[in-house]
Amino acid sequence: MEKKTKEQRELILQESKLEVRKVEGEPTKIIGYAVRWDQLSHPIYGMFQERFKRGAFAASLINPDVYAAWQHDAREILGRTPGTLLVAEDDIGLRYEITPPSWAEKYVETIERGDVRGSSFIFRAVSGGEEWDEETNPDMPIRTIKEAELFEVSPVTTPAYPQSSVGIRSAEETFQSRPTTETTKDDEEEQRAIANDLEMRLRKLNL
Numbered sequence: 001m002e003k004k005t006k007e008q009r010e011l012i013l014q015e016s017k018l019e020v021r022k023v024e025g026e027p028t029k030i031i032g033y034a035v036r037w038d039q040l041s042h043p044i045y046g047m048f049q050e051r052f053k054r055g056a057f058a059a060s061l062i063n064p065d066v067y068a069a070w071q072h073d074a075r076e077i078l079g080r081t082p083g084t085l086l087v088a089e090d091d092i093g094l095r096y097e098i099t100p101p102s103w104a105e106k107y108v109e110t111i112e113r114g115d116v117r118g119s120s121f122i123f124r125a126v127s128g129g130e131e132w133d134e135e136t137n138p139d140m141p142i143r144t145i146k147e148a149e150l151f152e153v154s155p156v157t158t159p160a161y162p163q164s165s166v167g168i169r170s171a172e173e174t175f176q177s178r179p180t181t182e183t184t185k186d187d188e189e190e191q192r193a194i195a196n197d198l199e200m201r202l203r204k205l206n207l
Contacts, residue, residue, distance in 0.1 A: 007124065018032040018116065018155055031097050032119040048132075054089065054091075078107075120152075120154045120155075
């Protein structure tokens, strides 16, 4: 089975903002939440909403290889597991703690000032690790992630989903590959209905 595409999400809420922790005699820490459990996202490109169940990353965090980068720039690595990045699930969500290098002090200052307050993460849903609810709101299906692989957590400035062709294509693939509750249509009609639905949603998004 073909592997699912990696997806990028961003979170910015008052109660989820980044924190810089400085304790005398200890290294500076950047602390934040990439995910908050059972919290519905804003509509993703007008196609669907999404939430994560507690434990979604548990398997991925057994022997993690996750890195933190400034604004998703792989040339500016702030930390990596194990060692300079700690990622763990708690009662609230997926929490991360970065021990940044000394050259990143200018970035730490922007977080302290409140200029940078968002968290972004890159993940891939495990096959069979997601559920779709199209009955609660037929116009806006809800995707629930129960199991996913984690690749990156990063402090970011912009709180929106990445407005790029790659980001939109990823959302399209996710939306199109969702299971359908229709059982009376043949495959060709079903695919046509999904394509028409997607085209209508993208049209609304571009208005």
